[in-house]
């Protein structure tokens with residue numbers, strides 16, 4: 103991506119920003135963020151806008167990255183927000199810090215938290231377990247079997263479970279490993295990977311992000327540079343974003359890292375699909391903001407669901423938005439509700455919304471109406 | 485200058501909050517600042533932002549604003565480039581974006597009825613799904629609204645063959661200052677009763693009233709289209725190419741030109757298909773039945789044989805969007821040449837285009853600035869962008885260029901603006917084109933609609 107220049111107020115980002123789409127609030131658009139930034143930095147001393155007000159408005163961003171892709175000037179909302187957060191030591195920031203430091207306890211709380219304002223944040227900590235159960239009580243019955251083809255891969259492989267796979271949905275990790283075994287892949291010893299780092303990054307915790315990256319690279323090198331398999335689009339994106347600097351400028355190592363990152367779904371596109379009787383009538387694929395260009399999760403869901411698959415709607419963001427859960431839970435919910443309304447507009451009762459990103463799944467599961475189901479595609483597999 | 489309120493009284497604010505409950509009104513600094521800027525990059529801070537959901541609210545708002553002498557600034561996606569959305573006298577910004585329903589698409593009357601906040605491309609998609617066609621296609625069609633397009637009389641690349649927004653507006657519902665509702669025109673294609681208030685409203689940039697509904701004319705959707713991008717060594721080659729195409733009796737849907745400097749900006753910005761050494765480009769589109777498009781394509785190719793070209797690329801169906809995307813990104817890509825841009829969208833009679841472009845280039849050369857010419861060769865509407873660096877103190881020179889460009893344009897029988905209008909940024913040049921009598925008549929019309937000057941004050945249409 104070429105270096106950003108400056109915002110020319112053309113308004114192209116309004117076409118894609120999910121916050122604007124769901125709320126219609128112009129002050130939340132990337133265009134507004136950059137304008138407010140420019141006048142805060144300018145001669146007229148913010149023209150009546152306090153720094154605090156600017157920061158709280160500008161940091162409302164879901165880090166979906168759409169603005170940057172669509173902007174002729176390559177302006178990036180997430181980069182602005184990361185920068186703001188990196189420089190701010192506000193309350194929300196501290197909460198987020200706490201949350202990420204204790205992923206075992208708190209990650210599954212992401213969606214539930216969105217129902218609380220930061221002021222009463224401590225409450226849900228106490229009843230984490232109870233709420234966790236509530237969040238996953240409506241899990242769906244698997245309806246497909248995948249018989250993967252053997253893969254002749256000499257390299258070792260390892261599963262990068264991500265925070266959710268490690269602490270909250272261990273069943274996803276178990277299924278993923280079983281599929282890997284089914285392909286005859288040689289799985290390395292379970293290793294202690296850290297968070298992929300992307301959540302730290304968007305929260306502005308750059309030091310912690312860099313530490314995570316360093317740790318993961320270390321573990322991967324020690325394991326003999328295995329293929330790293332992921333089942334979460336955001337983890338994959340987070341891992342792909344490691345920069346040459348994270349590898350101390352070692353280009354060969356960097357290239358090898360990039361080449362090792364493998365979405366689990368990409369290994370399953372030639373699998374044999376067997377459907378059970380309880381197969382749903384309709385399936386929608388929720389395309390995560392962080393999905394790679396070649397979205398093999400979408401392909402896999404399409405392969406399994408075949409004619410049951412509804413046309414994929416581009417441009418819908420689940421609204422999870424990391425730190426926004428804490429700072430502006432209502433907004434996060436509003437965006438999520440908007441997405442679900444679009445997904446279920448033409449969907450019959452009992453329809454399922456599948457995705458390949460842990461954060462999307464958590465958000466959608468917590469907001470979806472009783473008539474429908476939301477799940478990771480791993481959930482539909484026996 | 486007339487006095488407008490600098491602050492709102494508590495009663496004012498209460499009134500607005502009652503009429504626009506909850507999120508429909510905002511008064512916080514961040515929101516107000518954010519709705520006071522547009523693509524001209526000028527800005528001012530209003531006293532309130534309101535977001536009407538229905539006509540009754542607009543009626544009540546304009547009744548109140550008239551009574552209280554509060555300026556009203558209609559706003560849609562704020563993509564206009566001349567500052568037409570900037571609330572220079574504060575007042576209330578009225579965002580029309582929530583009134584965004586398509587009310588009717590009628591294939592027998594060949595009309596669509598729509599609220600103003602609908603995105604133009606969405607309207608187009610909706611009518612195309614029924615085999616119908618709404619031709620006006622400003623480059624901003626995916627990011628601007630039909631209400632904004634009507635209020636600026638937006639024109640696009642298809643203007644050569646199909647005309648501009650004004651040619652498609654059959655009727656309007658407008659709320660006047662004071663709260664009266666008028667319905668101009670209607671669903672008929674012909675209508676000669678009375679003065680043409682519909683056309684008067686089109687392009688009036690929110691200075692006469694607020695448009696709350698529009699009836700637009702539709703055509704049958706052409707069966708297919710195809711595009712051709714042709715490269716030439718230089719501008720002369722390009723213009724010869726254009727002559728050759730017109731000479732073979734074809735009226736293309738669109739005919740766009742890009743000069744050498746535009747090519748340079750695009751080369752930095754995007755992956756481009758043309759070979760090095762290309763100094764001028766023509767981008768053509770034709771549409772019609774599959775047979776006629778094929779025949780036309782062949783004739784175009786034949787006519788171009790007499791001219792030296794550096795490359796030709798054809799596209800049809802969805803594939804041609806690739807070619808058109810290059811045209812759409814010129815505006816932003818221009819910033820690759822310098823940090824600041826002063827864009828003019830002058831228009832000259834078609835036969836004067838060659839003379840005009842050469843003249844604009846030489847104005848740039850004399851002042852030591854890069855001047856980009858691109859745009860609608862087919863209808864004589866040329867975008868002339870003077871690129872400069874404010875930080876290097878080149879602003880003065882840019883302004884001088886602007887004046888000279890305008891002078892030359894008018895000498896050639898052209899107009900200061902073919903698309904974007906006058907607004908704030910070009911207000912002081914209006915005397916160059918309109919004489920006293922014309923301006924007096926226009927002021928009289930404005931006065932008949934808006935005697936207290938509450939609609940978009942501070943702007944020139």
Ligand SMILES: Cc1cc2nc3c(=O)[nH]c(=O)nc-3n(C[C@H](O)[C@H](O)[C@H](O)COP(=O)(O)OP(=O)(O)OC[C@H]3O[C@@H](n4cnc5c(N)ncnc54)[C@H](O)[C@@H]3O)c2cc1C
Pocket residue numbers: 111112113522523557558559560561562563564565568569580600621622623624627628629630631632633634635636637638639640641689690691693694695696815903904940
């Ligand atoms: C990248 C880019 C490309 C562009 N390309 C073109 C082009 O090819 N051709 C072209 O003509 N223009 C072009 N424009 C300019 C701009 O897109 C047009 O002027 C467009 O019509 C503005 O629409 P909008 O919805 O953004 O309206 P706004 O900019 O929000 O409003 C425009 C004017 O209309 C008034 N207004 C808006 N809604 C109403 C209403 N309901 N009632 C009364 N007044 C109202 C506003 O007060 C303002 O004066 C381009 C702009 C950009 C940024």
Ligand code: SF4
Pocket residue numbers: 108109110111112113114115116132133136169172173174175176177
């Ligand atoms: S952020 Fe980019 S797309 Fe959005 S208004 Fe600014 S320049 Fe245009």
Ligand code: SF4
Pocket residue numbers: 118119120121122131132162163164165166167168169170178179180
């Ligand atoms: S990252 Fe997404 S939510 Fe944030 S400003 Fe950009 S488009 Fe909007």
